[in-house]
Amino acid sequence: MTSIAAAGATPLIGPSIERPSRAREIRNAIPTDLIWTSFFAAVVPLVWILYTVITKGLSLLLSSTWWLESQRGITVRHVGGGAYHAIVGTLLQATVTALISVPIAIFTAVYLVEYGRGRLARAVSFMVDILTGIPSIVAALFIYALWVTTLGLDRAGFSVSLALVLLMLPVVVRSTEEMLRLVPNELREASYALGVPKWKTISRVVIPTAFSGIVTGVLLGLARVIGETAPLLILGPYTKEINFNLFSGNMAALPTMINWDRTQSLQPAVDRTWAAALTLILLVLLLNIAGRVIARFSRV
Amino acid sequence: MTTTTGMPDFDEHVAYQPLVGTGRRGDQVFSGLARGSGILVVALVAAVGAFLLIEAIPALLKNRANFLFDRVWDLDDPAAPKFGIPDLLWATVAIAMIAMAIAVPLAIGVALFLTNYAPTRVARPFAYVVDLLAAVPSIIYGLWGIKVLLPYSRDVQGFLSSTLGWIPLFKDAGVSQGTLFLAGVVLAIMILPIVTAISREVFAQTPPAHKEGALALGATRWEMIRTAVLPYGRAGVISAAMLGLGRALGETIAITIIVSQVAGFNFSIFNGGQTFASKIANNAAEFDSPTKTGAFIAAGLVLFVLTFVVNAVARIVIERRKAFTE
Numbered sequence A: 001m002t003s004i005a006a007a008g009a010t011p012l013i014g015p016s017i018e019r020p021s022r023a024r025e026i027r028n029a030i031p032t033d034l035i036w037t038s039f040f041a042a043v044v045p046l047v048w049i050l051y052t053v054i055t056k057g058l059s060l061l062l063s064s065t066w067w068l069e070s071q072r073g074i075t076v077r078h079v080g081g082g083a084y085h086a087i088v089g090t091l092l093q094a095t096v097t098a099l100i101s102v103p104i105a106i107f108t109a110v111y112l113v114e115y116g117r118g119r120l121a122r123a124v125s126f127m128v129d130i131l132t133g134i135p136s137i138v139a140a141l142f143i144y145a146l147w148v149t150t151l152g153l154d155r156a157g158f159s160v161s162l163a164l165v166l167l168m169l170p171v172v173v174r175s176t177e178e179m180l181r182l183v184p185n186e187l188r189e190a191s192y193a194l195g196v197p198k199w200k201t202i203s204r205v206v207i208p209t210a211f212s213g214i215v216t217g218v219l220l221g222l223a224r225v226i227g228e229t230a231p232l233l234i235l236g237p238y239t240k241e242i243n244f245n246l247f248s249g250n251m252a253a254l255p256t257m258i259n260w261d262r263t264q265s266l267q268p269a270v271d272r273t274w275a276a277a278l279t280l281i282l283l284v285l286l287l288n289i290a291g292r293v294i295a296r297f298s299r300v
Numbered sequence B: 001m002t003t004t005t006g007m008p009d010f011d012e013h014v015a016y017q018p019l020v021g022t023g024r025r026g027d028q029v030f031s032g033l034a035r036g037s038g039i040l041v042v043a044l045v046a047a048v049g050a051f052l053l054i055e056a057i058p059a060l061l062k063n064r065a066n067f068l069f070d071r072v073w074d075l076d077d078p079a080a081p082k083f084g085i086p087d088l089l090w091a092t093v094a095i096a097m098i099a100m101a102i103a104v105p106l107a108i109g110v111a112l113f114l115t116n117y118a119p120t121r122v123a124r125p126f127a128y129v130v131d132l133l134a135a136v137p138s139i140i141y142g143l144w145g146i147k148v149l150l151p152y153s154r155d156v157q158g159f160l161s162s163t164l165g166w167i168p169l170f171k172d173a174g175v176s177q178g179t180l181f182l183a184g185v186v187l188a189i190m191i192l193p194i195v196t197a198i199s200r201e202v203f204a205q206t207p208p209a210h211k212e213g214a215l216a217l218g219a220t221r222w223e224m225i226r227t228a229v230l231p232y233g234r235a236g237v238i239s240a241a242m243l244g245l246g247r248a249l250g251e252t253i254a255i256t257i258i259v260s261q262v263a264g265f266n267f268s269i270f271n272g273g274q275t276f277a278s279k280i281a282n283n284a285a286e287f288d289s290p291t292k293t294g295a296f297i298a299a300g301l302v303l304f305v306l307t308f309v310v311n312a313v314a315r316i317v318i319e320r321r322k323a324f325t326e
Helices: A002-009 A022-061 A065-066 A084-115 A118-133 A135-150 A157-182 A185-193 A198-209 A211-226 A230-235 A254-261 A267-297 B025-061 B087-115 B120-133 B137-162 B180-204 B208-216 B220-252 B251-258 B276-282 B292-325
Strands: none
Touching: A002 A254, A022 A267, A022 B120, A022 B137, A022 B180, A065 A084, A084 A118, A084 A198, A084 A254, A084 A267, A084 B025, A118 A157, A118 A211, A118 B025, A118 B180, A118 B220, A118 B292, A135 A157, A135 A230, A135 A267, A135 B025, A135 B276, A135 B292, A157 A230, A157 B025, A157 B292, A198 B025, A211 A267, A230 A254, A230 B251, A230 B276, A254 A267, A254 B137, A267 B120, A267 B137, A267 B251, B025 B292, B087 B120, B087 B180, B087 B220, B087 B276, B087 B292, B120 B180, B120 B208, B137 B180, B137 B251, B137 B276, B180 B220, B180 B251, B208 B220, B220 B292, B251 B276, B276 B292
8 A cells, every 4th residue: 555655656757767877877988988089099090191191292292393294314312303104104094994994884783773683693793792802912913814924915004904993893883783773763664654665764864863973983983993002013013204005115103103212211202202192192082072072962 | 772781682673674675676785785794793703713723723733832831932943832821821810800909899989979979960071081091092001101100009019018928929029110010000090991881881770769769768878879789780790890801801002011021930910921912012023934923823812712701701791681680
């Protein structure tokens, strides 16, 4: 009897909702602090790296010679010259990589979304995942075995591009695939209802709708491969001279330019290393930001 | 729906889409191109394995040492090369493990921060900042590691080896330049964004009903995370860690720059060494005879198989989780 009266005396709302006990509050507070700390621990390296590269590399980038001249005839003791040869090489190789990998990647994504069913589609999807995980040095060794050992050709800018294709393909396939899946089915159905054949529906309705997303994927893919160094070490020996020919002669690229001078201790070489690093970072960030801006302003 | 974790859902449009098209020439050509590209991707991966195997086998047959167990690498005599991988395997695995030990807990913390602690207005730009970490080329991490981080890591190494030096793993190896430990730390920063991105995706997918249920029962925020978010995301986090591991095993240039090559071998993480990838990169200029090239390609083949297995396991874990949650 008394217990019922006591229970009745306590209102059901308000005071009966207790704060967690002291021990539970502490057990809540510790992980909370750790999680906040972990976030700042993750941001510190990024800021630190950007700060280092900018402070050490900026001065050379401000002069026009950096963008207009090569390193021809300039030794580690000399100040001067620019990164034109390496920028040209990097951009040429990246363009060829994109020209080869983008059509294959888009058709693969179209296959996975619009055509693929059953075993083959599963195999393709799995292999795209495996390709995502292939180390760049393994891709480079594969192209070396194909290009140099089997076909007997010389190492050249084009062989670097072939290795980069392997690394860029999965990135573009996955992002294109995702974009194609976002295209509403009503659009496809409306097109079929008008008697438009399937291939025209895909090429005139589905792909244009997803276009900006596909461009974003391509830019992010390019940003990934442009900084790859391992394929260049195996397939693209460095040169200090300008070379526009992708099929013969050594061709410089920004990563190999960094790699060339990085062990030197003389100041001109050290400055050039950091300046080349900053140029590379700027290029990658530009592609990244462009990709994300396009994605942001034109959602499917 | 998801970028990195998503295996596509094949039955999505099956009910209302003509699969074969109309049989017109345009349809045949287009579907042929699409199918051909898909087959090309499968063929590419198969070709990578096949070519590496073809190049490696002659060298492996000539090898006078046991490839898996002998700690030698002597290719000077092309008729009788001796090469084995245990040293490379140790350095590769040691660096990857250090990187994982640092990056995985940190990434889980960052992912939880972005999904459960930070206000949405803050979480978006912060997530973007973490993604930018992934965009920085690895050669720049390497450069930064050896030129900027090295003095700091010496202090940490000095402290660790003086307090825990009785464990062989932490014994001072007398290496003043880049060590496996420093490479592991830099690699941890490099794989952090991948592990974070995937963990964030799975944490964000936790059903709101689970979270609200926990909170309604009086759970504190941490108790809610422990009882609702973490169990839901466990498989996703494991596969995220595996993908990070795959990346760590294959990283080349950052490790080539950072880790100094040493003659002696011991089981200390404060020693130098070479991984599969850095061994190949360091000797890229020496690919002059088929036997030499073959030896390095054999090392590359082992790396390919390692990353293949790690990635495949990660994907299978994601698949099973997907089947379970749907």
